[in-house]
Amino acid sequence: MKPKREPMIRGARASDRGDLVEMRLLLQRHLEASNPRIWRMTEEGERKIAEEVEQMLCGEDSRVVVAEVGGVVVGYAYGTVSRRASFTPRSVGFINGIYVREPYRRRGIGTRLVGELCKFFDAEKMEEVNLRYVVGNREGEGFWRRLGFKPIIHTANTSLEELERRL
Numbered sequence: 001m002k003p004k005r006e007p008m009i010r011g012a013r014a015s016d017r018g019d020l021v022e023m024r025l026l027l028q029r030h031l032e033a034s035n036p037r038i039w040r041m042t043e044e045g046e047r048k049i050a051e052e053v054e055q056m057l058c059g060e061d062s063r064v065v066v067a068e069v070g071g072v073v074v075g076y077a078y079g080t081v082s083r084r085a086s087f088t089p090r091s092v093g094f095i096n097g098i099y100v101r102e103p104y105r106r107r108g109i110g111t112r113l114v115g116e117l118c119k120f121f122d123a124e125k126m127e128e129v130n131l132r133y134v135v136g137n138r139e140g141e142g143f144w145r146r147l148g149f150k151p152i153i154h155t156a157n158t159s160l161e162e163l164e165r166r167l
């Protein structure tokens with residue numbers, strides 16, 4: 001029998017829940033380490049990740065894909081589609097999260113996960129693909145730049161106290 005091409009990229013199954021919860025948490029930790037100013041997930045938030053993953057898996061307008069190497073789930077990507085009449089483009093695919101376990105990075109797995117989400121976006125006739133990434137997340141910045149994404153909006157924050165001091 002011909003050996004399967006590794007990694008295998010496939011739609012997520014209910015049995016991937018455990019890996020998805022773990023990687024969603026690792027993604028959050030990575031983002032928090034990338035920039036001390038981003039919102040931190042609370043313990044309650046961490047406890048709710050399982051619910052979040054459930055919604056990701058069940059959402060009508062969403063798709064979760066995973067990468068598997070030697071039977072181990074080593075990465076995932078999560079995308080949603082959105083349509084509106086008040087703006088153009090009228091149909092936008094969002095990449096809401098992507099994570100590849102550290103030892104498996106720089107082997108093209110992230111790119112293949114995005115490729116799999118694009119099949120979903122194509123089938124749903126999306127015109128644009130949109131995402132957010134944290135300033136200071138070097139992996140995200142390099143990865144998305146390489147795929148042609150360009151920043152269009154800055155999100156900025158300060159504490160109310162700090163703002164009032166400056167008024």
Ligand SMILES: CC(C)(COP(=O)(O)OP(=O)(O)OC[C@H]1O[C@@H](n2cnc3c(N)ncnc32)[C@H](O)[C@@H]1OP(=O)(O)O)[C@@H](O)C(=O)NCCC(=O)NCCS
Nearest residue numbers: 098099100105106107108109110111133139140142143146
């Ligand atoms: C971002 C991430 C998903 C990329 O996955 P990956 O499997 O390593 O990506 P690929 O191997 O397909 O990389 C494709 C290209 O993206 C760019 N790239 C990827 N990682 C990079 C990095 N750390 N620094 C600079 N460029 C990078 C490179 O051009 C790379 O091509 P090359 O390896 O031939 O130079 C992975 O690093 C990751 O999970 N990071 C932690 C979570 C995260 O930051 N997610 C994104 C949130 S917005």
